[in-house]
Amino acid sequence: MFLSGRSTPRTFVIDGSNIHDIPSFYDEINRVFMGGEDWKLGPSLDALDDMLYGGYGALQGSGPVVLIWRGMERNRTDLGVEATRAYYRAKMDAPDRYNVARINDDLAALERGEGATYFEIICEILAGHPRIEVRAES
Numbered sequence: 001m002f003l004s005g006r007s008t009p010r011t012f013v014i015d016g017s018n019i020h021d022i023p024s025f026y027d028e029i030n031r032v033f034m035g036g037e038d039w040k041l042g043p044s045l046d047a048l049d050d051m052l053y054g055g056y057g058a059l060q061g062s063g064p065v066v067l068i069w070r071g072m073e074r075n076r077t078d079l080g081v082e083a084t085r086a087y088y089r090a091k092m093d094a095p096d097r098y099n100v101a102r103i104n105d106d107l108a109a110l111e112r113g114e115g116a117t118y119f120e121i122i123c124e125i126l127a128g129h130p131r132i133e134v135r136a137e138s
Contacts, residue, residue, distance in 0.1 A: 009064035009133065016071020020078055022087055022118060033057040045121060052129045065132045072136035079119035084110055087118055 018028045022043055029048065030040040034057045041047045054062045069075070088107040091098040109115030116124065126134050 007064075009066045010062055011066045011068060012058065014067065014069045014072075016069060016075045016078075019071070019075045022079065022083055025075070025079060025122075033059060045125060048122070049125050049128070052125065052132060054131075063131065067126070067132055067134045068137055069134060070137045073138070076117075076119045079122065080117045081110060084115075084118045 012032050014028055014032055016028075018031070019025045026041055026043045026048075029051075033051060034040050037057055041051060051057050051059060054060055059065065085107065088103050088110070091103045092100050092107070106115055110117070123134075126132060
């Protein structure tokens with residue numbers, strides 16, 4: 001069910017074959033959603049979440065959306081434990097910009113098999129947007 005006055009959803013397609021790591025995930029997000037903008041999203045989960053709210057890019061003012069993610073299951077590995085570990089370690093190298101204690105806790109949880117991977121965090125963010133229906137395709 002979509003929570004909008006627009007009855008026909010707009011469809012967007014993420015091509016998972018273009019995704020191999022976190023930077024290439026954002027390259028694909030920018031290709032799909034930011035093509036008409038004169039700026040691009042950086043590798044930021046907060047920026048991704050903001051963009052999905054529809055404040056800018058292809059989703060600006062958008063009603064219901066169907067997001068087809070081709071190769072989503074393969075991207076689960078591409079954005080899995082190894083990519084997430086590297087993401088956290090890079091943040092720990094910038095203690096003036098990030099809460100290193102929290103990141104260290106997140107990394108420890110990941111290493112114990114209890115923490116979310118980058119892919120899982122993306123999925124949580126997508127799930128937080130009820131007007132966006134995600135469909136995985138092989």
